Amino acid sequence: MAAWISANERAAAFEDLLRSNEKRVLRTAWRLLGSLEDAKDAAQEVFLKLYKHFERLDLSSADAWIYRTTVNVCMDQHRRRRPEGDLEFDPSAPATQQSGLELDERKRRLERAIRRLPEKERAALVLREIEELETAKVAEILGVTDATVRSQVASAKSKLKEWLA
Amino acid sequence: MTDWLDKSLQSLAAEDPPAEALAEVRSRVLDQVRPKRRAWLWYLVPAAAAASLAIWFALPRPAVTPARQPVEVAVQAPATPAPEPPRTEPSAPSEPVRRPRPARPAPIQTARIETAKTFQPRILPTGSPDFVQIESGDPNVLILWSMNSPKITDQPGENK
Numbered sequence: 215m216a217a218w219i220s221a222n223e224r225a226a227a228f229e230d231l232l233r234s235n236e237k238r239v240l241r242t243a244w245r246l247l248g249s250l251e252d253a254k255d256a257a258q259e260v261f262l263k264l265y266k267h268f269e270r271l272d273l274s275s276a277d278a279w280i281y282r283t284t285v286n287v288c289m290d291q292h293r294r295r296r297p298e299g300d301l302e303f304d305p306s307a308p309a310t311q312q313s314g315l316e317l318d319e320r321k322r323r324l325e326r327a328i329r330r331l332p333e334k335e336r337a338a339l340v341l342r343e344i345e346e347l348e349t350a351k352v353a354e355i356l357g358v359t360d361a362t363v364r365s366q367v368a369s370a371k372s373k374l375k376e377w378l379a
Numbered sequence: 380m381t382d383w384l385d386k387s388l389q390s391l392a393a394e395d396p397p398a399e400a401l402a403e404v405r406s407r408v409l410d411q412v413r414p415k416r417r418a419w420l421w422y423l424v425p426a427a428a429a430a431s432l433a434i435w436f437a438l439p440r441p442a443v444t445p446a447r448q449p450v451e452v453a454v455q456a457p458a459t460p461a462p463e464p465p466r467t468e469p470s471a472p473s474e475p476v477r478r479p480r481p482a483r484p485a486p487i488q489t490a491r492i493e494t495a496k497t498f499q500p501r502i503l504p505t506g507s508p509d510f511v512q513i514e515s516g517d518p519n520v521l522i523l524w525s526m527n528s529p530k531i532t533d534q535p536g537e538n539k
Contacts, residue, residue, distance in 0.1 A: 225413050236405055240396040250396065254404050261408040321394075324387045343385075344392040374384055 228268050231276065232261055238345065239284050245340045246288040248329040252295070256287045263287070281347075281355045285337045292333065320378075327377045331370050338366035 239260050243253035260283050264271070271279060328336055334356070341352045342363065353360045513522040 225409075228412060229409060232405060232408060236401050237395060240401060240404055241394075244396055245391060250400055253396070254400055254407075257404045258407050261404070262411060265408070265412045320383075320387055321390055324384075324391065339388075343388045346392060371384060378384070 224268065228265055231264070231268075231273075235276075235280050236261075239280060242281065242284050242340060242345055243288050245325070245328065245344050246285065246336060247292060247295075248325045252291060253288075256284070256291050259287050259291075260284050278351070278355050281341065281345075282357075285341075285355065289333045289337070292329075323378060324374065327374050328370075330377070331373060335366045335370040335373070338363050339370040342367050343371075 236257070240253055240257045243256040243260070244250055247253050247256060260280065263283055264280065267279075328339065331339065337356060338352060341347050341355060342349060347355070349360045349363050352363045356363065358366075509525060509527045511524040511526060513524055515522055
């Protein structure tokens with residue numbers, strides 16, 4: 215009975231952590247993978263890993279752990295997926311147009327372009343520019359130096375400009 | 380161009396995943412981590428109780444033995460020194476004391492075997508001395524033995 219209560223308490227605490235992190239985990243996975251369906255699978259895997267390590271996890275560093283796990287799970291999943299084809303750009307749509315429909319289309323193109331980036335550059339770009347984390351935090355999550363993060367982000371942006379020009 | 384790229388990245392950052400997707404992920408995760416309710420246990424408990432009752436009724440009952448009456452234990456009086464037997468002076472030897480013989484063991488009871496009742500012919504007196512009436516086992520059969528019957532000899536031809 216005590217074990218059952220303990221399990222219930224554990225599940226309740228985990229549910230709180232899940233609700234407070236689900237949005238950023240799913241969003242990060244979505245940007246890293248470019249597909250919402252794949253992102254849902256990845257987010258589920260992340261939270262199951264979180265549940266598995268829940269009792270050993272230091273809640274003060276839970277954010278970094280969750281982001282790191284999300285990146286790793288997405289990278290593994292991206293490697294298992296079939297490589298995407300080349301980006302299809304419409305040459306008749308100038309990049310300078312700002313209509314809502316075109317902006318939406320550009321977003322979709324940008325998503326696909328991000329998917330083509332090398333995984334480390336993609337992770338650095340998503341965490342720094344989309345999740346808007348500080349460079350030091352991104353460096354901690356990815357296990358690299360701040361300078362490396364800045365370099366990877368710059369390289370990623372350069373490629374995106376080239377592909378989307 | 381950089382301005383456009385930054386704006387596009389910011390628009391991606393502002394776009395949250397749909398609430399349905401969040402709910403689906405949450406549901407999938409919680410389904411796997413919530414402790415199982417084990418609903419089958421609620422069916423198992425009465426089933427086990429019924430099975431226990433059935434077994435209890437099916438088992439042969441041992442004969443009920445009356446409760447033992449409490450045994451009364453006599454309170455022993457405090458130990459007192461036993462009186463010494465009176466001393467007798469040694470008398471002159473008289474006849475040797477015969478030790479009592481051990482009682483003979485009782486004869487072994489043998490069961491009498493009842494044999495089948497055999498017929499004992501009885502010779503009854505008859506009015507005529509020439510006949511002897513013999514009672515047979517069957518009351519309807521009367522054997523009369525003629526004393527004047529022809530003499531039976533061993534010689535052939537003499538029996539008439």
